[in-house]
Amino acid sequence: MGCGNSQEEVPKASAPNLLEKADYSESYIRNKSVINRKLLKVILLGDSGVGKSSLMNQYVHQQFAAEYKATIGADFLTKHVMIDNVPVTMQIWDTAGQERFQSLGVAFYRGADCCALVFDINSEKSFDSVTSWKEAQIQNPHDFCFVLLGNKVDIENQRQVLKIQRVNPLMMSGVQKESSQLVSAKNGTCVVDAFDCLAATTLNRDDLVS
Amino acid sequence: MSKIMSPPPASAKVTTQTSLPRVFHQAIRLITRSGINEEGIFRISGNKETVAQLKERIDRGEDIDFVKEQCVPFDVAALMKMFLREMPDPMLQGHLYDQWLATLTSDDPLSEVKVMLKKIPIDSQKLLETLIPFLYKIGLNSSINKMDFGNLSKTVGPNLLWKVGASNDPTAALLDSNKINDVVSIMIENAEAIWPDQFNGDGGKWATWNAKLYGHTKSVQALGIGRDQEEIWSFDSKGQVIVWCAQTYKKLRQFDTQQNVVTTTYSPEPHDFIWSGAPQTIKIWNTKTYEEVKELKIGGFCFVNIGEQVFIGTEGGIHIYNSTTYEKEGEISLPGLLVRAMEADEKNLWAATTHREVFIHIIDIQTRAVTREIKEGHTKSVNGFTRFAGNFWTAGNDHMCVFDANGGLVKTITHNGGHTGAILSVATFGNHVWSLGWDTSIRIWEVKSIETSLSSSLTDLKTSQNGTTMQHKMYKPVFSMDAHNDCVESVEFIYDKERKCWKAWTGSFDKAVCVFGISPTYDLTEPPKEEPKPVEHRSSSPEPVTTSPISDTAQSGYRAKAGSWRTGVSSGAREQMRGFMTERQTKLGSTENLVGQQSEGNSSPELPTQEGL
Numbered sequence: 162m163g164c165g166n167s168q169e170e171v172p173k174a175s176a177p178n179l180l181e182k183a184d185y186s187e188s189y190i191r192n193k194s195v196i197n198r199k200l201l202k203v204i205l206l207g208d209s210g211v212g213k214s215s216l217m218n219q220y221v222h223q224q225f226a227a228e229y230k231a232t233i234g235a236d237f238l239t240k241h242v243m244i245d246n247v248p249v250t251m252q253i254w255d256t257a258g259q260e261r262f263q264s265l266g267v268a269f270y271r272g273a274d275c276c277a278l279v280f281d282i283n284s285e286k287s288f289d290s291v292t293s294w295k296e297a298q299i300q301n302p303h304d305f306c307f308v309l310l311g312n313k314v315d316i317e318n319q320r321q322v323l324k325i326q327r328v329n330p331l332m333m334s335g336v337q338k339e340s341s342q343l344v345s346a347k348n349g350t351c352v353v354d355a356f357d358c359l360a361a362t363t364l365n366r367d368d369l370v371s
Numbered sequence: 372m373s374k375i376m377s378p379p380p381a382s383a384k385v386t387t388q389t390s391l392p393r394v395f396h397q398a399i400r401l402i403t404r405s406g407i408n409e410e411g412i413f414r415i416s417g418n419k420e421t422v423a424q425l426k427e428r429i430d431r432g433e434d435i436d437f438v439k440e441q442c443v444p445f446d447v448a449a450l451m452k453m454f455l456r457e458m459p460d461p462m463l464q465g466h467l468y469d470q471w472l473a474t475l476t477s478d479d480p481l482s483e484v485k486v487m488l489k490k491i492p493i494d495s496q497k498l499l500e501t502l503i504p505f506l507y508k509i510g511l512n513s514s515i516n517k518m519d520f521g522n523l524s525k526t527v528g529p530n531l532l533w534k535v536g537a538s539n540d541p542t543a544a545l546l547d548s549n550k551i552n553d554v555v556s557i558m559i560e561n562a563e564a565i566w567p568d569q570f571n572g573d574g575g576k577w578a579t580w581n582a583k584l585y586g587h588t589k590s591v592q593a594l595g596i597g598r599d600q601e602e603i604w605s606f607d608s609k610g611q612v613i614v615w616c617a618q619t620y621k622k623l624r625q626f627d628t629q630q631n632v633v634t635t636t637y638s639p640e641p642h643d644f645i646w647s648g649a650p651q652t653i654k655i656w657n658t659k660t661y662e663e664v665k666e667l668k669i670g671g672f673c674f675v676n677i678g679e680q681v682f683i684g685t686e687g688g689i690h691i692y693n694s695t696t697y698e699k700e701g702e703i704s705l706p707g708l709l710v711r712a713m714e715a716d717e718k719n720l721w722a723a724t725t726h727r728e729v730f731i732h733i734i735d736i737q738t739r740a741v742t743r744e745i746k747e748g749h750t751k752s753v754n755g756f757t758r759f760a761g762n763f764w765t766a767g768n769d770h771m772c773v774f775d776a777n778g779g780l781v782k783t784i785t786h787n788g789g790h791t792g793a794i795l796s797v798a799t800f801g802n803h804v805w806s807l808g809w810d811t812s813i814r815i816w817e818v819k820s821i822e823t824s825l826s827s828s829l830t831d832l833k834t835s836q837n838g839t840t841m842q843h844k845m846y847k848p849v850f851s852m853d854a855h856n857d858c859v860e861s862v863e864f865i866y867d868k869e870r871k872c873w874k875a876w877t878g879s880f881d882k883a884v885c886v887f888g889i890s891p892t893y894d895l896t897e898p899p900k901e902e903p904k905p906v907e908h909r910s911s912s913p914e915p916v917t918t919s920p921i922s923d924t925a926q927s928g929y930r931a932k933a934g935s936w937r938t939g940v941s942s943g944a945r946e947q948m949r950g951f952m953t954e955r956q957t958k959l960g961s962t963e964n965l966v967g968q969q970s971e972g973n974s975s976p977e978l979p980t981q982e983g984l
Contacts, residue, residue: 208416209526229517231414231525234548260416260449261456261529262545269542286418293419 198241198248201360202272204305206294207279208287209258212312215346216279217255220356225347232257235269244360251360264297275363276305278336281313282343295336306363309341310355315348337362391501393434394454398447399505401437404811404856406444407509408585408883410517414526417449425450451502455530462495463487463554465535472550474557484557485565499558502527504569507562508582511620515585520559521552528555571872572890577803577815577850578875582620582886586613591878594863595635595645597658603865603876604645604658605884606632612647613884614661617876618869620886624661628654636674636681638694646674646681653683655697665697675713675720677736684710684722689734703739705732714756714763716776721763723753731765733778748772748780755796759804760818761900766794771806773846775903784846790814798862800875801895803849807859813877813887815850818898857881864889 205213214232218224221238237254254273256262278294280287288311295307340362342355406412425446428435437447455462463471467490474483488496506523513519518526525548532551533544544551563570572579589609597604602623603615608631614623630649638644644664645656648671655665673684680700683690686709691701708724715721719742720734730753731745751768758764762781763774771794773782790808798805804816821843857880867874873889 210411210415229411229522231522233525233552234545257525257529257545257548258416259414259526259529260452265542265545269545286416290416290419 198250199364200250200252201274201363202252202254203275203277203356203359203363204254204256204270204273205277205279206256207258208281208284208290208294211258211279211281211284211287212346213258213279214255216310216312216344216352217253219346219349219352221253223349225349231259242357242360244357244364247364249360249364251356253356263294270305273305275359276307277310277359278307279310279312282311283313283316306359306366307336308355308359308362309336311341311343312346314343314350315345337366391497392454394429395451395498395501397435397437398451399501400853401442401447402444402509403505403580403583403854404438404881406448407512407583408515409444410515412444412509412516412518413448413452413506413523414518415445417446418443421446422449422453426453452527452530455527456533460535461530461532462491462498463532464491464495465533467491468532468534471532471554472547475550475553480557481561481564484554484561488558488565499531500566500569503555503558504562504566506559508580510559511582512585514622520556524552524556524559528552531555571870571888572892576890577893578852578887578889580852580854580885581874581888583854584615584620584622584884584886585882586622586625587611587882587884590857590860590880590882591884592632592860593635593647594861594876594878594884595647595658596637596863596865597645598643600865601868602658603863603884604635604656605876605878606635606647607882608632610649615876615884617865617874618867626661628656628663630654634671634673636676638676638681642694646671648672648674648683667692667697672709672711673713675715677715677720682713682715682720684713689713689720689722701739703734705741712753712755714758716758716761716763719776721756723756723765725752730767731774731778743778745774745778745780748774748783751793754794757797757799757804759799760898761903764797764799764804766797766806768793770794771797775901777903779903782844782846789848793858795858795860796862798864800864800873800889801893802898803894805862805875806848807862807877809858811853811855811857811859811879811881813852813855813859813862813875814848815852817845817847817849819845819847821845852887854885854887855879855881855883 205217207213209231214230214236215225217238218226221240232255235254235256237252239253240251242249242251256265256269276295278291280291282288291309337359340355340358342351342358344351344355346352402412409415421443425435425442429450435442467487470490471487474480474487477483488499491499506527507520509516509518510520510523513522528551529544529548532554534547558565568576568579570579570581587605587607587609588611589607591605592608593606595604595606596602597614601617603617604612605615606612606628610628610630610632611625612628612632613625615621616623628647628649630647630652632647632649634648636646636648638646643658645658647654647656650670650672651668653667653669653671654663655667656662657664667683669683669690670685671683675682675684676694679694681692681694683692687707688705689703689710690699691703692698693700703720705722705724708726710722710724712723713720715736718736720736722732722734723730724732726732728746729744730749732741733743733745734740735742749765749767749769749772753765753767755766756763757766759773761776763776765772765774771784771789772780773784775781790806790810790812792809794806794808796807798807802817804818806814806816808814855877859877859879861878863876865874865876866872867888870888872891873893873895875887875889877885877887879885
């Protein structure tokens, strides 16, 4: 029943009912993919304008909109993929990067498996902010798998370009270094790879935990 | 969660007239000057450390001048949002949360929003009255900063309203974002209808900043009034002209004049033509078709229309052209001099030149002979003239002066309410004179006659006929506007037919064009003409000007020839002049008025400035 599609977009929920919709869609997807389909809830966090929505759209729809648009509240898209021969439904949550939402509550993170911290490699500021986005979640009971995504590698020769050497060590505790990547939501560089990789890492980690 | 920055009314430092927190006043001033053209202003986050430091200083009670400290606009915008969201109660009042959201489902959301705005405390009302129109003005530039009304409401909105209690959980706010944004969006989109005073000025204001328009890549040198008095042409030093709609502020078209425009003039109906002057050529443009009608192969540094003729100030004198046939009809020779500015009354033509000692030549229009040379008043070159009450006001690189129609010095205006540094231009509008300064400000002047026996340094004393009372004339700046980030070069006044009010458009070296709405209470009546003093019989006839003391060489270019901003032609020449200016001001011991580090210390305390700027 529609499971044949490799991609499936859950209709965009209107903001006030997002939580209910989310619960609904989780169970919906679980029931629907009767056998073994694992659900991975991934949250994208990071400063405004780093390209969280663009990354999500590039991964799910292979599209890049040049339109400059701030995200309202939160939104999610899903995509079915095979990771190490395991069918997985990726549920990717995109959030508004406004400072106001930096310390999101438990409700929002319920059931999340992975948290992708996104920054703009041309903005040192957005890289520095990653720490505070991460720390804001520390009091959270959930045990996420954190990965880093450095976006906008398509832009070169900008004054603030972070040296790869600086990004590579990803000097941050609790971040999955091997699955952190430099990507471009604009031309798609490494986007699929990055999401597949974070899914694999999260699954492996979960397997280890369980 | 960190503690409150400074909530009004308790601990906030407030301005005297309103309860607008000082931080907001300073922040809006900084963003107006240097943040409106930044992509993602109010969206892109600030540098967390810097913002935290600023906040700490404000919490300690410090009044930070963000302009003076050259703060980054993104940091200041982030600070404003932080200020709003760290209020114990949201600006739109937590207990009204449901009522606010309910406005969206009513038949007339705008009216409901207006009703709701009356329900919040007066301090919050005052803050929104400044903040929301400011966001609207930022949104006018969305083609440059990408922040349309939607993006602005999405980024600022969540900081204005949330559900109180529930430990101020951002998740709850996140889930209702859509509605909160919609409410804020209604306010921003309708800011002009909700807060008209923030656009045209109320009784207490002279003029209110309305918009700052970007699109030029070089200094805006000149403005001209276009088709049907509904369009404004702005010319930059690279030769680009942008035609703006005077009502919507939309960019209608842009093209290359292929000349480095320094000055423009406008021939009113039935001609409807704009003459643009550059060092090598003059071009005449049809404002209806936007086409070049004619090119004159002479340099044009200033124009004045007298009857059917256009007098063109150029190198070596003044050329006289017919304003309809474009044929040359005469010439007034001023050998070795470059004419930088002109103004005329019924009898005389006043010309400011590059002469090092004679700052103004008065020329009889009929005989075309120099009848008087003015050496007094100024010690530096004169950049512009305006006629006010029968007198001639001059804008000089040193200060402003007022001369009577015969050339007698009435007043040297040097008091501390005026500009610091050079005055680039003066213009008369109604019963006031506007001056545009190197110090980035625009000032409005008033002349008051007071009969009293008190004397002060600010007044001119004149004994009235009966000799018993003293008549004082006060030349006083009454208002200052500060929206540009570099010297202000030109101003044009145009009537906004749609809003039924006057607007002042200004062009600046900061590459922007600003629009100011003039208050309905602004005195538009023309001042009564003052009678000049009887002509003094000077001991000698005008000195021959052929022995010009100008010591320019070919290399020194326009700087030496002109020594003025009016002729700031190519960017290279402008840089040269800027260097010259810096040098000159350093010599004068004034370091305050260099580009980008102006201080407000020059304003006299009683001089009001535009609120929020």
